Amino acid sequence: MDHVIELRELTKTYGTRRGLTDLSLDVRQGEVFGYLGPNGAGKSTTIRLLLDLIRPTSGRASVLGLRPREDGVELRRRVGYLAGDFVCDGRQNVRSYLRFLAALRGGVPQARIDDLAERLGLDQATSIRKLSKGNRQKVGLVQAFMHQPELLVLDEPSSGLDPLVQQTFLDMVAEARDEGRTVFMSSHIMSEVEAVADRVGIIRDGRLAALDTVSNLRTGAVRDIEVTFASPVPPEAFAALPGADRLHLDQDGTTLTGQISGSPDALVKALARHTVTGLRATEPALEELFHSYYEGAENAPRAQTAPAA
Numbered sequence: 001m002d003h004v005i006e007l008r009e010l011t012k013t014y015g016t017r018r019g020l021t022d023l024s025l026d027v028r029q030g031e032v033f034g035y036l037g038p039n040g041a042g043k044s045t046t047i048r049l050l051l052d053l054i055r056p057t058s059g060r061a062s063v064l065g066l067r068p069r070e071d072g073v074e075l076r077r078r079v080g081y082l083a084g085d086f087v088c089d090g091r092q093n094v095r096s097y098l099r100f101l102a103a104l105r106g107g108v109p110q111a112r113i114d115d116l117a118e119r120l121g122l123d124q125a126t127s128i129r130k131l132s133k134g135n136r137q138k139v140g141l142v143q144a145f146m147h148q149p150e151l152l153v154l155d156e157p158s159s160g161l162d163p164l165v166q167q168t169f170l171d172m173v174a175e176a177r178d179e180g181r182t183v184f185m186s187s188h189i190m191s192e193v194e195a196v197a198d199r200v201g202i203i204r205d206g207r208l209a210a211l212d213t214v215s216n217l218r219t220g221a222v223r224d225i226e227v228t229f230a231s232p233v234p235p236e237a238f239a240a241l242p243g244a245d246r247l248h249l250d251q252d253g254t255t256l257t258g259q260i261s262g263s264p265d266a267l268v269k270a271l272a273r274h275t276v277t278g279l280r281a282t283e284p285a286l287e288e289l290f291h292s293y294y295e296g297a298e299n300a301p302r303a304q305t306a307p308a309a
């Protein structure tokens, strides 16, 4: 099975409201797939459809080769799911709550639960009822990871976690991938998706606005550049470069500024014919790409500051 998740023209309407429109998407075995989008874009709708928590208006979904509707029981056994609105309640403490969930999943070694709880800094002696939001989220993470599922489906998994715990979570995701598991995670936090995802899907208004690797998404982006030369260079030196139609050489011929879109390869080769004394170029962060995609797909992804060199 190459594709752990296959979505075909998946559409979900809520009365007259459109949750998701014609979504087709494949998630490959063993990859971490980051699913990004602003509030109300349709991320949770997609995730709920995967797990048969809601049913599509049209289109179809296949998860681990199974059909969410018909094979729900098997699917839940093989998937680790963290809901965006994960709630846990009850009089028991964290340890007995997790043991209860572990039993539902056919048993999980206590050492595995203890290890995850310890890494996340979750005190299992605390009463579920008294947990803070962040600690409830940790319970949600432990229950999603503990049975070592083939597929992890995580809706806003970092919500409420402090930065150190967020890092631990990212380590857990990377380890899951190293073990051959697949992770589908929605997020608002670009830096975490950038740090861990192999591919990214950007959803806007219920439609897929972009789907690619982080590096390919960046390739189409615009970089700001500034280059200084030891001696004047002729204006025609950079006139015919692909993607470099917005470059400007100053009157002295020693400073080149402007923007370049796509691969910087041709520019680098043209620069190599001269003595370069300074070079500043921006590396567009996923965050800027993301904002440009959901603010208006017609705008080219645009980099901001943060010198790359």
Ligand SMILES: Nc1ncnc2c1ncn2[C@@H]1O[C@H](COP(=O)(O)OP(=O)(O)OP(=O)(O)O)[C@@H](O)[C@H]1O
Residues within 6 Å of the ligand: 014, 017, 018, 019, 020, 037, 038, 039, 040, 041, 042, 043, 044, 045, 046, 084
């Ligand atoms: N039960 C529902 N009834 C009516 N409309 C709904 C329902 N659930 C979602 N929607 C609508 O569907 C659209 C997509 O919502 P969804 O919750 O999937 O977005 P999201 O990307 O997960 O957003 P967020 O980041 O805010 O959780 C929104 O316009 C939302 O108002």
